[in-house]
Structures are given as structure tokens and as C-alpha cells.
Amino acid sequence: MTSPEYSAAPDSSPVLCLNGAEMHIQLCLLAPAQAGGGGAYRLLRFEEHAVAGRANPVLVPAMQRVLEEASIPLERGGLRLACVRGPGSFTGLRLTLSACLGLAEALELPLAGMDYLPLAARAVIQAIPPKKMGPGTLFMVTHARRRQVYCQGFSLPDGEPVTAPDVLMLEDVPALVAAHPGIRLLVGTGMERNREPLEELFAQAQVDVAVLPVDMAHPTPKAFITEAANLTFSRQPIEPLYLRGSDAEENLPAIAALRGLSAEEAREKILRARADSE
Incomplete structure (x- = not known):
């Protein structure tokens, strides 16, 4: 029996990083930069695939x-x-987390979780020219659902979190941003997809911001290499970071009605199915 701290792989073993939080699947294979490990990594392979909800094949x-x-x-x-x-796409996260867990269970491999917003922020900060590095705050704003975004702030220039990750209505974003003085940089798919309403809300609140190109918020091999040095591996399954309920859960009454069921009947069926699978 293994303990939560047990790691079947030595520090010198390679690390395969997976990301399915948004509309791309990323695979980044790293190896220790020095024999015997030591915390630094080098890139072996990197692949990225635009999947738009079709990551399974x-x-x-x-x-x-x-x-x-x-x-x-x-x-x-x-x-x-x-x-x-x-946080991110329920489909992409569940697929990548399940693939990792299945492989880990079959081969007794250790696992580590990475939070998406800090990883993307790291890529942005590594790409920002020094003259724009602050003092101030970088806000990662990624798509959650219609008129909702995932948001987290990071200090400039060091990239330390200054707010907890959260899911916000568009109307709540300016107040969060305004609470942080200095340069305010915003970037991410949530900003890109809601740029017009968010810019109008910032103007109404008289909050000055600068919007960076969305491509800067794409995790890079360099960001994965830096993140890998901070990971702690174990044989415990990775706990998903879901900041809101899934669309299926929130729309359960309507989905159930289409099948002639009440919401309570649908919940009972789900509970029975879960129990039967255990």
C-alpha cells in the first residue's frame, strides 16, 4: 500500500505535463536538466492541438x-x-485528468496538479517587456460561460498571486481590478470574448486598464519548465479546481423535463448510477 507522499518515480525521471483547460490540448515533456534531478528541467517535446471540444480522439x-x-x-x-x-473547460479538464489517473493507476506513476491561471500568468510575465513590468497587477481573465469569467490577479513584476481565483460576472470585474493600484494589465480569452462590454464597464467605473493580446496568455514550454520546478508529486489523484457548477448540473431541471422526469427523479438516477459504478 502506498502513502500519499510516496513517489514511484525518482527525481531523475521525465515529467509529462498536460493542459486541457481551454480550446487547446497541450503536451509538454520535460527531463531534468542535470543527472540525478535537482529541480531544473529541459524541454524534450512539446505539442499543441486545437480541439474545440473534440479532444477525445x-x-x-x-x-x-x-x-x-x-x-x-x-x-x-x-x-x-x-x-x-x-479552472477551465469541464470537458478538457475531465479528459486530461482522467487520462493521467488511468495511466498513473496502471503503472504506479506519481501525479501533480497545476493551476491554470498562474501557469498562463507565468507565460505572460515571461513575455512582457521590462518597461511594462510594473509596479502593478496582471489580471488573468479567461472564459467561463456567457457573461462570466474566471479571474485572478498577480503582482508585477514578480507574478505572485494577489487575489484568489474566482468566477465573476462581467459587472463585478471592474471593482476587483480597481482595488489594485499601479499598472493594470488584463489578458485572456474572457477579456477577448467580452471586450466590448468589459471596456464599457471599465469606462463607466473610471478604471484605467491596458489589454494585452490574447496570444500572450497561452502557456508556453518555458512556463511549463518553470512550473515543473515547483511541483510536489504523490500517488493521490489530482483534485479538480472547479469554481462553478457544470452547465449540465445547473440545467438539470430543463434537461430532465425533456426526458419526462422531474429534477428530483433525475438526481436520484444520477446517484444510483454513481453508486453502481463504485
């Missing part, structure tokens, strides 16, 4: 290809797995 073949091209055998304890745990 892409992910596992891509994992297999990346490992084969780097001559990494799938064997017990020979690999560590790091996966973005959220």
Missing part, C-alpha cells in the same frame, strides 16, 4: 507519440505526470 495518441519520439518507455515508475486541474 487526439489526447491519448498524442501522449503515446510524444513519449515514443522521446524514447520514454511506458513502464512502472518511469514517468511523472503533471496535469492542469482548472
Whole structure:
């Protein structure tokens, strides 16, 4: 029996990082920069696939290809797995987390979770020219659902979190941003998809902000390399970071009605199905 702290793989084993938080699947395979480990990593392989909700036929073949091209055998304890745990797309997160857990259970591989907003913020800060580095705050604003965004603030220039990750209505974003003085930089898919209403809300609140190109908020191999040095691996499943209920959960009464069920009957069926699968 393994303890939560047990790591089947030595520090010298490679790390396969997966990200499915938004509309792309990213795979980043890293190896320790020095023999015997030590915390620093180098890039072996990096792949990115635009999937738009169709990641299922892409992910596992891509994992297999990346490992084969780097001559990494799938064997017990020979690999560590790091996966973005959220917030983001429910489909992408569940798929990548499930793939990692299945592989980890089969081969006794250690796991580590990565939070998406800090990872994306790291990529942005690494790309910002020094003259724009602050003092101030970088706000990651990513898409959650219609008129909702995931948001977290990070100090400039060091990138430390200054707010907790949260899901906000568009109308609540200016107040969060206004509470932080200095340069205010905003970036992410939530800002891109809601730029007109958000700019109007910022103007009404008289909050000055600068919007960065959305491409800057894409996690890069360099960001994964930096993040990997801070990970702690264990044999425990990665806990997803869901900041809101899924659309299916929130729309359960309407979905149930289409099938001639009440919401309570639908919930009972779900509970029975969960119990039968355990």
C-alpha cells in the first residue's frame, strides 16, 4: 500500500505535463536538466492541438507519440505526470485528468496538479517587456460561460498571486481590478470574448486598464519548465479546481423535463448510477 507522499518515480525521471483547460490540448515533456534531478528541467517535446471540444480522439495518441519520439518507455515508475486541474473547460479538464489517473493507476506513476491561471500568468510575465513590468497587477481573465469569467490577479513584476481565483460576472470585474493600484494589465480569452462590454464597464467605473493580446496568455514550454520546478508529486489523484457548477448540473431541471422526469427523479438516477459504478 502506498502513502500519499510516496513517489514511484525518482527525481531523475521525465515529467509529462498536460493542459486541457481551454480550446487547446497541450503536451509538454520535460527531463531534468542535470543527472540525478535537482529541480531544473529541459524541454524534450512539446505539442499543441486545437480541439474545440473534440479532444477525445487526439489526447491519448498524442501522449503515446510524444513519449515514443522521446524514447520514454511506458513502464512502472518511469514517468511523472503533471496535469492542469482548472479552472477551465469541464470537458478538457475531465479528459486530461482522467487520462493521467488511468495511466498513473496502471503503472504506479506519481501525479501533480497545476493551476491554470498562474501557469498562463507565468507565460505572460515571461513575455512582457521590462518597461511594462510594473509596479502593478496582471489580471488573468479567461472564459467561463456567457457573461462570466474566471479571474485572478498577480503582482508585477514578480507574478505572485494577489487575489484568489474566482468566477465573476462581467459587472463585478471592474471593482476587483480597481482595488489594485499601479499598472493594470488584463489578458485572456474572457477579456477577448467580452471586450466590448468589459471596456464599457471599465469606462463607466473610471478604471484605467491596458489589454494585452490574447496570444500572450497561452502557456508556453518555458512556463511549463518553470512550473515543473515547483511541483510536489504523490500517488493521490489530482483534485479538480472547479469554481462553478457544470452547465449540465445547473440545467438539470430543463434537461430532465425533456426526458419526462422531474429534477428530483433525475438526481436520484444520477446517484444510483454513481453508486453502481463504485
